[in-house]
Amino acid sequence: xxxxxxxxxxxxxxxxxxxxxxxxxxxxxxxxxxxxxxxxxxxxxxxxxxxxxxxxxxxxxxxxxxxxxxxxxxxxxxxxxxxxxxxxxxxxxxxxxxxxxxxxxxxxxxxxxx
Amino acid sequence: xxxxxxxxxxxxxxxxxxxxxxxxxxxxxxxxxxxxxxxxxxxxxxxxxxxxxxxxxxxxxxxxxxxxxxxxxxxxxxxxxxxxxxxxxxxxxxxxxxxxxxxxxxxxxxxxxxx
Numbered sequence: 001x002x003x004x005x006x007x008x009x010x011x012x013x014x015x016x017x018x019x020x021x022x023x024x025x026x027x028x029x030x031x032x033x034x035x036x037x038x039x040x041x042x043x044x045x046x047x048x049x050x051x052x053x054x055x056x057x058x059x060x061x062x063x064x065x066x067x068x069x070x071x072x073x074x075x076x077x078x079x080x081x082x083x084x085x086x087x088x089x090x091x092x093x094x095x096x097x098x099x100x101x102x103x104x105x106x107x108x109x110x111x112x113x114x
Numbered sequence: 115x116x117x118x119x120x121x122x123x124x125x126x127x128x129x130x131x132x133x134x135x136x137x138x139x140x141x142x143x144x145x146x147x148x149x150x151x152x153x154x155x156x157x158x159x160x161x162x163x164x165x166x167x168x169x170x171x172x173x174x175x176x177x178x179x180x181x182x183x184x185x186x187x188x189x190x191x192x193x194x195x196x197x198x199x200x201x202x203x204x205x206x207x208x209x210x211x212x213x214x215x216x217x218x219x220x221x222x223x224x225x226x227x228x229x
Contacts, residue, residue: 045218100147100211108157
């Protein structure tokens with residue numbers, strides 16, 4: 001059983017398009033996250049939701065909009081894609097929002113914008 | 115703002131030997147958590163080990179152990195009896211104890227285990 005899953009694993013699209021990445025966790029966790037790993041492998045948090053409420057919103061272009069329909073899902077929608085959006089996007093979840101909870105990562109979605 | 119620095123972009127070690135990866139961090143918090151994550155070529159992020167700042171005892175997980183020096187703000191990872199499967203990128207990460215704390219990663223160290 002996959003604990004944190006993401007679809008799709010690979011996404012190739014053209015500039016200006018709108019795309020979504022889906023994330024689901026079957027761990028019963030309350031907290032979910034989106035991270036971006038750039039071409040230099042640097043990882044940075046983008047958003048965090050706890051019980052479907054946004055608790056972390058980093059300095060991210062407003063073309064990126066997370067949506068949490070329920071505690072088990074956190075989707076990432078990106079409007080008007082740009083070349084600089086090319087990266088690997090990771091979803092993660094944890095039992096709660098506190099620092100002592102381990103974060104479990106999904107397999108990542110490699111987004112390529114051409 | 116908290117920062118995490120890994121000063122070794124790349125390292126290599128012979129199979130069965132021991133290697134130490136360095137990490138330093140900066141924070142004004144008194145309670146926080148430190149982590150080492152492994153990212154093999156499959157790109158899956160895997161938690162290797164974690165340390166709670168208020169615990170003086172260094173964490174160990176099988177062949178992996180840390181040297182946590184709170185005053186020096188240093189958190190190094192020692193891998194004993196290196197195996198080919200340890201080849202990966204290793205990230206040091208910091209998280210404060212608040213509910214809105216962010217997991218802050220270092221730049222990563224690429225470790226190559228040679229046969």
